[in-house]
Amino acid sequence: MRRREYRRLILEKRNAFWRIKIDSERSDPRQLWRSVSSLVSRGRAPVSMPVGADETHWFFDDKVAGVRASTDDVPPPAYTLLCVNHCTDDLSTR
Secondary structure: OHHHHHHHHHHHHHHHHHHHHHHHOOOOHHHHHHHHHHHOOOOOOOOOOOOOHHHHHHHHHHHHHHHHHHOOOOOOOHHHHHHHHHOOOOHHHO
16 A cells, blocks of 8 residues: 555656656757657667677576575575475376
């Protein structure tokens, strides 16, 4: 309930801000256009270099290797041990 109220309040404040800003810049078309452009997210600098498949692959390889190295000495969860002992049984023999 509080989250809904918070989101509603943020939306109201954001709308009020932009209404006041646009109303105050009506006499300056250049500034008004800049404000409207920022409102609709125009004018942002494009990403300088796109990330390719190789870079993505290397990033995740390094990430996985780091996680494995940092958790190497951690014992497996208890449910894994139970499953190893009981889940490998042939269900047809029960």
